[in-house]
Amino acid sequence: MNTTHPTTALAKSSLWAKGWYQFAKRLDSPHFSARPPDAKIDLVVVHSISLPPGVYSGDAVTHFLTGQAQTIEHPYLESIKDLKVSAHFFIRRQGELIQMVSCDDMAWHAGVSHYRGRDRCNDDSIGIELEGLEGDTFEAEQYETLSGLCSSLLQHYPIEHLAGHEHIAPARKKDPGAGFSWEDFRKSLGLTQNFFPISDK
């Protein structure tokens, strides 16, 4: 097989432009900063979010993560309105993929965190938010989009670890929670267990 076919090479390189994934809808967030110059982007962090919690419609999540004012009134939205957070990606219930921060920059999704022997996981990770709620399950379309995205990330960045927010900040966070199947996710990527959290770690 000719693995250096020019069409294949072109297709691979054109999937990413300056950290932006061409299959994602782009909604720029001002909530990002430069990564440390020596950052080795080797970690994917999976999260879940819905706003208000448990509501899987509307634009409250993208408004929140891109620093825009909310268009609906809700006490919970009011309580978080001054938080400045973001993620690189958001995957909606129907599988729609939205990118808010270039993967070459740092998104603000992890907070105080520690994993694979290193602190400040924002420095060198890619954050993916699944529309959902801790404890709830996720849709097949979300796994499909997540798997396709992570396959491409594994080709483009030196990813060696995929973990949940609950694994990198266990004292504070519980997302994506028990309703997320790490085993289905792992199998869809054809990866060994070594890439994933060990339950007694």
Ligand SMILES: [Zn+2]
């Ligand atoms: Zn999270």
